[in-house]
Amino acid sequence: MKKILLSLIFLGSSGGNLKAADASFDQLLKQISPDVKVQAPAPSLEKVSMSGIADDGRYWVTAVASDKQARTRLMEAGMDIVEIHGSKVSGLAHANTLKALSAEKSMVIESAITVEALHAALSSQKDFPTADAAYHNYAETTDLLKQMASKNSDIASLFSIGKSVEGRDIWCLRINSNAKGTAKSSKPGAFFLGNMHAREHLANEVPLLFAAWLMDHRNDADVKKYISTLDIYIVPMNNPDGVEFDIKTGKYQMYRKNMSKNSDGSRGVDLNRNYDSWWCQQGASHSTWADTYCGPRAFSEPETQAIKKFVEERPNLRTHISYHTYGGEILYPWGGSDDDVPDQKDRAAFIKLAGEMGKLTGYVARKSSDMYVATGDSCDWTYEAGKILSFTFELEGSGFYPGAAIITRTVNSNVKAAVYLLSVTDNPYK
Numbered sequence: 001m002k003k004i005l006l007s008l009i010f011l012g013s014s015g016g017n018l019k020a021a022d023a024s025f026d027q028l029l030k031q032i033s034p035d036v037k038v039q040a041p042a043p044s045l046e047k048v049s050m051s052g053i054a055d056d057g058r059y060w061v062t063a064v065a066s067d068k069q070a071r072t073r074l075m076e077a078g079m080d081i082v083e084i085h086g087s088k089v090s091g092l093a094h095a096n097t098l099k100a101l102s103a104e105k106s107m108v109i110e111s112a113i114t115v116e117a118l119h120a121a122l123s124s125q126k127d128f129p130t131a132d133a134a135y136h137n138y139a140e141t142t143d144l145l146k147q148m149a150s151k152n153s154d155i156a157s158l159f160s161i162g163k164s165v166e167g168r169d170i171w172c173l174r175i176n177s178n179a180k181g182t183a184k185s186s187k188p189g190a191f192f193l194g195n196m197h198a199r200e201h202l203a204n205e206v207p208l209l210f211a212a213w214l215m216d217h218r219n220d221a222d223v224k225k226y227i228s229t230l231d232i233y234i235v236p237m238n239n240p241d242g243v244e245f246d247i248k249t250g251k252y253q254m255y256r257k258n259m260s261k262n263s264d265g266s267r268g269v270d271l272n273r274n275y276d277s278w279w280c281q282q283g284a285s286h287s288t289w290a291d292t293y294c295g296p297r298a299f300s301e302p303e304t305q306a307i308k309k310f311v312e313e314r315p316n317l318r319t320h321i322s323y324h325t326y327g328g329e330i331l332y333p334w335g336g337s338d339d340d341v342p343d344q345k346d347r348a349a350f351i352k353l354a355g356e357m358g359k360l361t362g363y364v365a366r367k368s369s370d371m372y373v374a375t376g377d378s379c380d381w382t383y384e385a386g387k388i389l390s391f392t393f394e395l396e397g398s399g400f401y402p403g404a405a406i407i408t409r410t411v412n413s414n415v416k417a418a419v420y421l422l423s424v425t426d427n428p429y430k
């Protein structure tokens, strides 16, 4: 899917030898730019209706939900809230969710359009093989990480933290001046995680290109200091199966979950409802077909189990960002409760750090549950289990498929925020 970019990368390397290829940050960004001039063709409705998305039973729904309780209830009914505009919300909901909601007098569904109509509405957006070729699929992400590790083998190493449902490795690039691979380190740790939700492709690009930026700038005084004093982990693609499913036909599937086969034959668990933090109590659904399906039990999924094991084995972790799209927000715990975190020192640090990173990105910093309450959230769990100051970034953009033009701007501002987080990882309370 990134044939243009890959062919450029391999220019000057004989025989496509990965070790000789250039994965530098500047070059990657430069190579992204030509792609944005390519205009995506409007999706063909005929073709869309033949693809998986048209017959998976979901609708693009606008509902009246004027407060947080109403929004939380919609999510419990299985609606995947994507946008909030005043008293109305929009997002994806299965036909079964609509049936359940229409039986509730208090719930007003304003419109529910078919996926064919949704695709027509999306016709101005870019499509993957041509206009969005700059985005990295799983194989390309894996190649880039391997290149970075091999070119910087004195400070970087690559290992798998576990396998996905379909057996893909979930790769982690570690940056540390002495400890390699899974060797223990007592240096304060920072953990960057991307692309938990399949369709949020920009959430892979940000941590992946941040890794490339760190490698390029490894001799800058401040970066050099972080590399020698911190233990930095970058897992850009947590849900490789879902990512590949979302793009494999060349038509986006608006797919969110992983690729688990549920007991009733339906597909997928919402990984960000599967963590053991008030698991499936509010803002999540027990219905297998729902986009907010929490799974049969907490940590039922290999992708969340891998993160659990990773975090539990590393008590040195202090700071964490989990990248999602979209909305331009920096969210801190709790997401699964209306309450503030009880530790006042942590709460002050959350507010300060989120605010500083908000200044660097232009994103709005706030408590995660200010929008709606959603339990089983990964950042609630990493904070509670590991005392890691954890932030959910909803990257900028006006949709899940904002096109390739957004990558450069988003990556550049997010590199600044990520570097800021590194600067406080030795003592986030200072």
Ligand SMILES: [Zn+2]
Pocket: 196, 197, 200, 324, 325
């Ligand atoms: Zn997400």
